[in-house]
Amino acid sequence: MRRRNQQRRAFWLLPVALAAAVAVAINCGYSQIPFADILTSLLRPGGPDASVVLLQIRLPRIILAVLCGMGLALSGCTLQAVTENPLADPGILGINAGAGFAVMVFLTAFPALHIDTMIYQPLFAMVGGLAVAVFLFRFAKRKGKMRPGYMLLGGIGVSAGFSALLLIMATDMENSSYQLVARWLAGNIWGSGWQQVEVLVFYLLILTPLILSRASVLDLLLLGEDASCALGVRVQRERKTLLLVAVALAASCVSVSGGIGFIGLVAPHVARRIVGVRHRLLLPASVLTGALLLLVADTAGRSFFQPIEIPVGIVISILSAPWFLYLLRKI
Amino acid sequence: MQSCMTADSLSAGYNGVPVFFDFDLEVPAGKITTLIGANGSGKSTILKTMSRLLSPTDGAVYLEGESIHRMPTKAVAQRLALLPQGSQTPSGITVEDLVEYGRFPYRSRLSGMTAEDREIIRWALACTTMTEMADREMDQLSGGQRQRGWIAMALAQKTGILFLDEPTTYLDISHQLEILQLLRQLNEQQGVTVVMVLHDLNHAIMFSDYLVAIKNGRKHCAGTPKDAITPQMLEDVFNIEAEVIQHPILDIQVCLPYGVRKAKT
Numbered sequence: 225m226r227r228r229n230q231q232r233r234a235f236w237l238l239p240v241a242l243a244a245a246v247a248v249a250i251n252c253g254y255s256q257i258p259f260a261d262i263l264t265s266l267l268r269p270g271g272p273d274a275s276v277v278l279l280q281i282r283l284p285r286i287i288l289a290v291l292c293g294m295g296l297a298l299s300g301c302t303l304q305a306v307t308e309n310p311l312a313d314p315g316i317l318g319i320n321a322g323a324g325f326a327v328m329v330f331l332t333a334f335p336a337l338h339i340d341t342m343i344y345q346p347l348f349a350m351v352g353g354l355a356v357a358v359f360l361f362r363f364a365k366r367k368g369k370m371r372p373g374y375m376l377l378g379g380i381g382v383s384a385g386f387s388a389l390l391l392i393m394a395t396d397m398e399n400s401s402y403q404l405v406a407r408w409l410a411g412n413i414w415g416s417g418w419q420q421v422e423v424l425v426f427y428l429l430i431l432t433p434l435i436l437s438r439a440s441v442l443d444l445l446l447l448g449e450d451a452s453c454a455l456g457v458r459v460q461r462e463r464k465t466l467l468l469v470a471v472a473l474a475a476s477c478v479s480v481s482g483g484i485g486f487i488g489l490v491a492p493h494v495a496r497r498i499v500g501v502r503h504r505l506l507l508p509a510s511v512l513t514g515a516l517l518l519l520v521a522d523t524a525g526r527s528f529f530q531p532i533e534i535p536v537g538i539v540i541s542i543l544s545a546p547w548f549l550y551l552l553r554k555i
Numbered sequence: 556m557q558s559c560m561t562a563d564s565l566s567a568g569y570n571g572v573p574v575f576f577d578f579d580l581e582v583p584a585g586k587i588t589t590l591i592g593a594n595g596s597g598k599s600t601i602l603k604t605m606s607r608l609l610s611p612t613d614g615a616v617y618l619e620g621e622s623i624h625r626m627p628t629k630a631v632a633q634r635l636a637l638l639p640q641g642s643q644t645p646s647g648i649t650v651e652d653l654v655e656y657g658r659f660p661y662r663s664r665l666s667g668m669t670a671e672d673r674e675i676i677r678w679a680l681a682c683t684t685m686t687e688m689a690d691r692e693m694d695q696l697s698g699g700q701r702q703r704g705w706i707a708m709a710l711a712q713k714t715g716i717l718f719l720d721e722p723t724t725y726l727d728i729s730h731q732l733e734i735l736q737l738l739r740q741l742n743e744q745q746g747v748t749v750v751m752v753l754h755d756l757n758h759a760i761m762f763s764d765y766l767v768a769i770k771n772g773r774k775h776c777a778g779t780p781k782d783a784i785t786p787q788m789l790e791d792v793f794n795i796e797a798e799v800i801q802h803p804i805l806d807i808q809v810c811l812p813y814g815v816r817k818a819k820t
Contacts, residue, residue, distance in 0.1 A: 440659060456629035457628070
């Protein structure tokens with residue numbers, strides 16, 4: 225009991241840290257904005273003194289980083305429980321790549337449409353992500369049982385395959401499209417505006433409660449199929465629902481940000497160290513940790529090497545690769 | 556003898572390959588029933604099918620007259636608890652966490668724990684003498700303590716029937732006896748009906764009221780240990796030559812194997 229209270233207290237560090245990171249991010253950037261201007265811009269966004277840089281460029285980007293980090297971390301945390309594999313992550317499982325590929329097909333097939341149909345882009349991404357998930361489920365099924373290990377192997381293969389396909393598609397493109405693909409593969413939230421924020425908020429609001437309300441089911445799934453079934457969990461059905469929602473979450477994020485990997489892997493592991501393994505606390509903690517990590521990585525990527533910007537996906541990979549190796553060693 | 560659960564000409568298997576056939580069983584209420592048999596004879600599969608983890612290919616299982624495979628799975632979990640063989644414990648969960656999971660069948664999706672839940676968790680920990688260990692992580696416990704934690708989880712389900720698949724595997728002899736004595740105690744004090752699979756024949760004799768011997772997916776014989784355990788049965792079911800003798804201390808018969816039966820020419 226004492227332990228649980230400690231974890232509950234530790235949880236509150238996360239929103240505080242996130243608020244601090246947002247404050248720092250608002251102040252970081254090519255053009256310095258005085259604190260007074262920030263206040264007037266935020267309080268009276270329509271006013272004559274409002275800063276355009278802050279309201280139209282920096283703020284949507286910060287919010288998008290926070291939202292993407294939330295969605296990818298929640299997706300990763302769910303996938304880790306559903307596949308009973310601590311190394312699961314929408315990037316590693318190839319879901320991001322499948323979603324990215326579908327979006328690319330959408331963009332090249334309907335180039336005139338995509339400006340008006342931003343809202344449909346995530347739907348295409350979901351189809352791509354789900355196709356990968358369905359394939360993985362089939363691939364991982366051996367003798368009527370799902371083998372989580374095969375799922376990971378299949379995902380790595382799918383991921384490599386789709387990345388290669390994207391590059392092949394890109395070589396045939398005019399220069400501007402090629403840059404779009406390259407940006408996609410790296411994972412970037414540069415140049416995003418309020419429209420992307422609105423789209424992502426819409427999908428996150430629908431999908432997040434579906435997972436948060438299943439926190440106790442996620443706890444039980446980790447006991448294994450037999451034990452969770454004996455406790456009254458409809459294992460097959462819950463697994464499918466959770467997988468579907470996790471894929472949809474990752475796909476909506478990927479459709480606005482490109483394939484940012486590792487957040488879904490690292491954020492839940494960091495959150496576990498802070499609040500323990502029970503999903504009632506772990507899910508919200510992962511969400512906040514993911515938001516924090518992605519925002520910090522994006523802020524670092526755009527501030528440290530000015531005037532060059534490093535795509536956030538690359539910053540995250542550089543930060544996370546050693547962690548991934550450490551996890552592999554431990555498991 | 557009153558029965559609380561019935562298997563009626565039950566058959567099941569994996570991927571179309573049948574494992575056991577035409578199995579009938581009346582589980583005696585308030586008693587300890589043990590399934591015995593050689594490896595691969597189908598005892599674990601019978602246990603899984605009778606606890607609705609596996610769907611039967613034929614026949615049915617009735618729990619107080621209702622077919623268990625047609626009942627909502629949460630409703631079954633309120634009446635029957637099962638400890639699968641060699642359960643995996645996710646790293647990081649404490650004993651108390653695990654016992655709390657036992658309350659899942661009674662909770663709706665968003666409800667927190669009620670005072671009654673907490674009371675039952677305390678009771679389950681006390682029954683298994685795990686109260687002191689409640690805050691410890693399952694990973695850090697010995698095999699025997701971990702198994703007691705699992706039993707506490709099953710108790711928190713507050714079911715009248717408890718199934719266990721080889722609850723003593725991987726434990727040393729003193730922990731094996733400790734777990735079996737705990738089960739006997741729960742059976743006598745709480746009136747829990749126990750159905751389990753055991754490998755050790757003498758443990759099965761010592762701790763069971765009713766034995767069911769399985770051979771090649773079929774029920775070979777059933778009865779009280781005294782009736783069921785005979786040199787002939789041991790030869791038929793386990794392919795061993797054994798003597799059945801009186802235990803020097805306890806009032807039971809035990810078996811002493813002395814060789815594998817030679818192949819008939």
